Amino acid sequence: MATQGRVITCKAAVAWEPSKPLTIEDVQVAPPQAGEVRVKILYTALCHTDAYTWSGQDPEGLFPCILGHEAAGVVESVGEGVTEVQPGDHVIPCYQAECRECKFCKSGKTNLCGKVRSATGVGVMLSDRKSRFSINGKPIYHFMGTSTFSQYTVVHDVSVAKIDPKAPLEKVCLLGCGVPTGLGAVWNTAKVEPGSNVAIFGLGTIGLAVAEGAKAAGASRIIGIDLNSKKFDIAKNFGVTEFINPKDHEKPIQQVIVDLTDGGVDYSFECIGNVSVMRSALECCHKGWGTSIIVGVAGSGQEISTRPFQLVTGRVWKGTAFGGFKSRSQVPMLVDKYMKKEIKIDEYITHKLTLAEINQAFDLLHEGGCLRCVLAVDV
Ligand SMILES: NC(=O)C1=CN([C@@H]2O[C@H](COP(=O)(O)OP(=O)(O)OC[C@H]3O[C@@H](n4cnc5c(N)ncnc54)[C@H](O)[C@@H]3O)[C@@H](O)[C@H]2O)C=CC1
Numbered sequence: 001m002a003t004q005g006r007v008i009t010c011k012a013a014v015a016w017e018p019s020k021p022l023t024i025e026d027v028q029v030a031p032p033q034a035g036e037v038r039v040k041i042l043y044t045a046l047c048h049t050d051a052y053t054w055s056g057q058d059p060e061g062l063f064p065c066i067l068g069h070e071a072a073g074v075v076e077s078v079g080e081g082v083t084e085v086q087p088g089d090h091v092i093p094c095y096q097a098e099c100r101e102c103k104f105c106k107s108g109k110t111n112l113c114g115k116v117r118s119a120t121g122v123g124v125m126l127s128d129r130k131s132r133f134s135i136n137g138k139p140i141y142h143f144m145g146t147s148t149f150s151q152y153t154v155v156h157d158v159s160v161a162k163i164d165p166k167a168p169l170e171k172v173c174l175l176g177c178g179v180p181t182g183l184g185a186v187w188n189t190a191k192v193e194p195g196s197n198v199a200i201f202g203l204g205t206i207g208l209a210v211a212e213g214a215k216a217a218g219a220s221r222i223i224g225i226d227l228n229s230k231k232f233d234i235a236k237n238f239g240v241t242e243f244i245n246p247k248d249h250e251k252p253i254q255q256v257i258v259d260l261t262d263g264g265v266d267y268s269f270e271c272i273g274n275v276s277v278m279r280s281a282l283e284c285c286h287k288g289w290g291t292s293i294i295v296g297v298a299g300s301g302q303e304i305s306t307r308p309f310q311l312v313t314g315r316v317w318k319g320t321a322f323g324g325f326k327s328r329s330q331v332p333m334l335v336d337k338y339m340k341k342e343i344k345i346d347e348y349i350t351h352k353l354t355l356a357e358i359n360q361a362f363d364l365l366h367e368g369g370c371l372r373c374v375l376a377v378d379v
Pocket residue numbers: 047048049052177178181201202203204205206207225226227228231246271272273274277294295296297298320321322323370371
């Protein structure tokens with residue numbers, strides 16, 4: 001039976017309250033309105049940002065909601081005025097929109113887009129400030145404008161990238177967040193030059209993608225720092241050349257790195273979300289030019305600090321969202337790079353489960369051996 005124009009009832013994992021196990025529910029998904037796209041999600045991975053919001057630490061977290069933002073699927077139907085995708089197109093939902101018209105998009109200075117952010121930050125769609133998800137009439141909030149822990153979702157047309165239909169969706173779903181974030185932090189935000197020294201704090205998917213990007217950029221020393229020493233074995237495969245476990249040192253970790261690198265690294269990346277590590281990451285940078293990129297997302301109420309002298313003497317503190325990539329324009333290019341074997345994806349996928357097993361997948365996220373767990377959604 002044709003579903004276009006009708007409400008679809010499908011399975012979704014609903015987060016009812018912070019930290020309470022998600023439950024698989026029959027959810028009603030309304031048809032897309034003007035400028036919206038309804039997508040059948042086939043595969044979704046879990047990102048630590050989903051766990052962060054679920055834990056209640058996200059100041060923008062709203063409940064009940066449908067989490068998830070690293071996914072791939074097929075367009076089921078489109079609303080009025082949608083021209084760039086059509087039913088049957090293979091797509092990756094993009095939590096960072098790209099409208100190409102707002103002052104952010106036109107600035108050429110950022111990948112942030114202002115068109116739908118005020119709505120996605122409060123769990124609704126822009127046109128009527130309402131949710132397209134409900135359970136027996138009770139609205140369920142959207143999350144990050146994507147809500148991919150559902151067999152069907154509705155996204156803004158500026159938040160969906162059309163990709164090569166030949167690309168395996170169970171792999172390229174990772175291009176919705178983690179892998180581009182790490183690669184782009186190096187290529188777009190830091191712009192690491194050949195021969196640079198790099199320090200990466202946190203060797204999860206994001207830190208490993210930073211390592212992959214730094215290796216591709218020609219960095220000569222890539223120092224990985226993690227509290228879990230088992231990470232070094234896997235990190236070598238992504239380009240990490242040296243490993244430091246802060247637990248093995250009495251001196252502050254920034255001092256250890258400064259001593260090891262003749263004054264500090266050219267670039268550092270914080271890929272954990274810990275504000276005290278963010279300070280170490282800045283302070284391990286070389287005087288005069290060292291640049292530190294904050295990638296990790298810190299909890300509500302957390303603040304960063306350092307002595308202003310650190311910046312007066314030439315260190316630079318920056319942050320990155322989605323690695324600075326313009327989503328709709330550049331995600332298809334990343335898919336093509338994967339298809340040409342120019343970037344890794346398979347190596348980040350350590351576990352595969354189904355949507356029904358999502359709570360097990362969240363448990364796995366907190367285990368040192370899990371990078372990305374991909375869920376088959378349509379089963
Ligand atoms: N800015 C952005 O656009 C994005 C940010 N993120 C954020 O990036 C961060 C990292 O994400 P994942 O790699 O998925 O996380 P993850 O949890 O897999 O990796 C974090 C790593 O840091 C290590 N670690 C924890 N505390 C540490 C400490 N004090 N010192 C050294 N190592 C420590 C852990 O052992 C782990 O290996 C999260 O905060 C996530 O929310 C994720 C995606 C996009």
